[in-house]
Amino acid sequence: MKATTERYRTLGIKLTPQRLAILECLDGNKSHPSAEDIYKEVLKRFPTMSFATVYNTLEVLREKGGVQALTIDPDRMRYDPDTMGHHHLICQRCRKVVDVHSDVKVDIPEDMAHGFEITGSHMEFYGLCPKCKAKED
Amino acid sequence: MKATTERYRTLGIKLTPQRLAILECLDGNKSHPSAEDIYKEVLKRFPTMSFATVYNTLEVLREKGGVQALTIDPDRMRYDPDTMGHHHLICQRCRKVVDVHSDVKVDIPEDMAHGFEITGSHMEFYGLCPKCKAKED
DNA sequence: GTTACTGCAAAGCTTTTGCATCCCT
DNA sequence: AGGGATGCAAAAGCTTTGCAGTAAC
Numbered sequence: 610m611k612a613t614t615e616r617y618r619t620l621g622i623k624l625t626p627q628r629l630a631i632l633e634c635l636d637g638n639k640s641h642p643s644a645e646d647i648y649k650e651v652l653k654r655f656p657t658m659s660f661a662t663v664y665n666t667l668e669v670l671r672e673k674g675g676v677q678a679l680t681i682d683p684d685r686m687r688y689d690p691d692t693m694g695h696h697h698l699i700c701q702r703c704r705k706v707v708d709v710h711s712d713v714k715v716d717i718p719e720d721m722a723h724g725f726e727i728t729g730s731h732m733e734f735y736g737l738c739p740k741c742k743a744k745e746d
Numbered sequence: 747m748k749a750t751t752e753r754y755r756t757l758g759i760k761l762t763p764q765r766l767a768i769l770e771c772l773d774g775n776k777s778h779p780s781a782e783d784i785y786k787e788v789l790k791r792f793p794t795m796s797f798a799t800v801y802n803t804l805e806v807l808r809e810k811g812g813v814q815a816l817t818i819d820p821d822r823m824r825y826d827p828d829t830m831g832h833h834h835l836i837c838q839r840c841r842k843v844v845d846v847h848s849d850v851k852v853d854i855p856e857d858m859a860h861g862f863e864i865t866g867s868h869m870e871f872y873g874l875c876p877k878c879k880a881k882e883d
Numbered sequence: 884g885t886t887a888c889t890g891c892a893a894a895g896c897t898t899t900t901g902c903a904t905c906c907c908t
Numbered sequence: 909a910g911g912g913a914t915g916c917a918a919a920a921g922c923t924t925t926g927c928a929g930t931a932a933c
Contacts, residue, residue, distance in 0.1 A: 628888085659891065
């Protein structure tokens with residue numbers, strides 16, 4: 610059994626060919642794809658694939674912790690199969706997103722937490738990616 | 747002349763009663779309102795106010811640096827008149843957003859920048875606000 | 884056999900745009 | 909006076925939903 614299938618099962622959801630294709634598309638994907646990116650990719654293998662199935666599956670995966678929804682793009686949701694804590698570099702010109710795995714522990718002082726019970730954190734670094742920086746001149 | 751009016755002029759945009767109302771609504775506003783929040787608020791004083799005017803004005807203000815657009819809410823854009831670098835606490839249940847002004851310098855090691863030219867950063871802390879934490883039990 | 888997923892289409896929301904009119908400078 | 913903003917409505921883009929048929933368990 611493929612590793613992807615195995616991991617899928619551990620999520621405790623019904624396994625379908627479409628869902629398997631979506632998970633394989635996400636597997637190790639560092640491009641932070643949008644739902645449409647995933648749809649287009651999976652469409653190559655499943656010409657009858659529905660957009661609704663992509664959204665439904667992503668929502669289920671998100672609930673089960675199989676994918677992380679990122680709000681880093683003003684225009685659309687982005688998805689990240691890497692659900693371990695990490696941060697992101699975002700190109701403000703072309704919207705490219707790159708992972709930043711940092712050991713730096715991000716903590717907030719107790720007196721600034723305003724009574725919140727903090728469960729996670731995320732750092733975003735904005736700037737220009739190498740390609741867009743080159744075009745700038 | 748009111749301080750708000752004065753600051754508005756320094757942005758170099760045409761001053762209208764509607765725009766003034768929007769800026770006054772934003773002035774010192776710590777609630778990180780959505781466009782609709784602002785629309786509803788301004789509607790009280792300008793019953794003929796158009797949604798398009800709110801969006802147009804927010805876009806102009808954003809370009810001129812008079813307001814910051816936040817992508818911290820999956821459902822809608824949020825706006826923040828505080829354009830000085832600061833971070834946010836976000837309640838994942840009710841979407842309440844609270845400012846975090848921290849002196850902690852947020853920097854990324856050169857070797858993790860992936861060639862990006864970094865122009866800014868933003869930290870998000872997720873969790874439950876006091877009210878939602880109380881309901882949790 | 885049941886449960887629940889798929890696919891299609893339509894609807895829902897937020898945000899944008901076109902255009903005629905009006906108003907600030 | 910002229911350029912730009914307003915207001916209205918319609919459109920656009922992303923995402924969700926209802927439903928009948930179908931596949932996974």
